[in-house]
Amino acid sequence: MKKNHNWGIIGLGGIAHKFASDLNDVEGAQLYAVASRTLEKARNFASEFDVETAYGSYEALAKDPKVDIIYIATPHVFHYENTMMCLEHGKAVLCEKPMAINAEQLKTMIQASKEKSLFLMEGLWTNFMPHLQKVHQLNQYETYGKCLKVEADFSFKAKFDTEKRLFNKDLGGGALLDIGIYPVFLALKLLGSPQEMEATCEFSSTGIDISNQINFKYASGATAKLSSSFAKTTPSKAKIYFEKATVEFGSRFHQTDKLSITTDSGKDHIDFHYPTHGYQFEIEHVQECLDKGLTQSPEMPLAASLELIETLDKIREQLGLVYSEDWK
Structure with a gap:
């Protein structure tokens, strides 16, 4: 009810x-x-x-x-x-x-x-938006075969300001936790936790990662190439390579309402046409959970959030990116 x-x-x-x-x-x-x-x-x-x-x-x-x-x-x-x-x-x-x-x-x-x-x-x-729900279904049901590769980038040129959150280490600044989380989340959503990972970054004078590059490798042979940056503005797109199709997200991939699917038969375009910022899908889901008396979401379970932050912790370990909270 x-x-x-x-x-x-x-x-x-x-x-x-x-x-x-x-x-x-x-x-x-x-x-x-x-x-x-x-x-x-x-x-x-x-x-x-x-x-x-x-x-x-x-x-x-x-x-x-x-x-x-x-x-x-x-x-x-x-x-x-x-x-x-x-x-x-x-x-x-x-x-x-x-x-x-x-x-x-x-x-x-x-x-x-x-x-x-x-x-x-x-x-x-992003997890609740129509475009990602669609791609998740394509992956789950192997509509175009197995997922072979995920490519995702989220970057924008940010004005350097040591007082602002993005560059302030005391406020948890840095590209990885702020925007790099989206490419990492997408790879985990479609491929799960990687068997191997390699991560490099460039540091700002304030000690945060101003840009990073991350590669995941899986036992299946699948790979993920992920990046984020405050140093440059890019289209911030994502491509998912399946065995029988390539799915491309519109810009910016984490909030787009557009997908294109390329197969041997040609290219199809999907436009989900929502005129809002996209938060209503998440809000509606939360209220459905509350109506059912749930203490966590079946679509964004706490285990998934733990997997995500544990992956980000491992990436930060490779980058040498440490926050004061890590010592508490």
């Missing part, structure tokens, strides 16, 4: 604005409360999206008994403490990717959600 759900958002940056915009289009979803570190910012956000309640602290929102689920959109270095605080106050959580800085943090978060029987999911919105 479908219910109405009161959502709260903590962390009111650019992603939160897009999320709030799409949430307004989802049946049964009500953006009831928002929180920022400053009450003024929260009130401005609340005014923009017609939100009933604004808080100047995250904990105040988490304590509100009217809030059913909280979307965490803070910088990812804070995801662990924010999630643990929300769970402690009995709230279901959708936490923006990456859900944690490392696997040890995520294991603690998962354990807390299980002990309290509370819903917890990583907000990797």
Whole structure:
């Protein structure tokens, strides 16, 4: 049975604005409360999206008994403490990717959600978009044979600013955790964990990876060539090579609504035509899980998030990319 759900958002940056915009289009979803570190910012956000309640602290929102689920959109270095605080106050959580800085943090978060029987999911919105659902089905049913190779890149030229999150190591900055997570996720989604991996990167003066190149090899002979960068702007496309077809994602591959499929018979184009940012698919799924009383998603299970962060940990080990959270 479908219910109405009161959502709260903590962390009111650019992603939160897009999320709030799409949430307004989802049946049964009500953006009831928002929180920022400053009450003024929260009130401005609340005014923009017609939100009933604004808080100047995250904990105040988490304590509100009217809030059913909280979307965490803070910088990812804070995801662990924010999630643990929300769970402690009995709230279901959708936490923006990456859900944690490392696997040890995520294991603690998962354990807390299980002990309290509370819903917890990583907000990797791409997983729920029509284009990726389609490719996942093609792979699952081997419509064009087995997957042989994944090529994926996500890069854009970012203005160097040591105060901004992308280049600030204290805020979990770096290309891998911010945008490289998407190519890595795609390879894991279609091919699983690799048997071998090789990773190299270029560091910025602030100690974060400004660009990286990652290669996966599998026992089956399949491969993945993955990259991300803040140093240049690219089409940020992805190609999936099956035995009998090549599937190409539109730009930018993690949020596109377009696919092209090339076979011996020619090329077909698919346009999924959604006029939003694409967060509504994720939001709808979360609400379906809550309606069913689930504590984790069958489509984005916690085991998948753990596999993802463990893979990112292994890549960081090869890169020599260490955050202060790794020592805690």
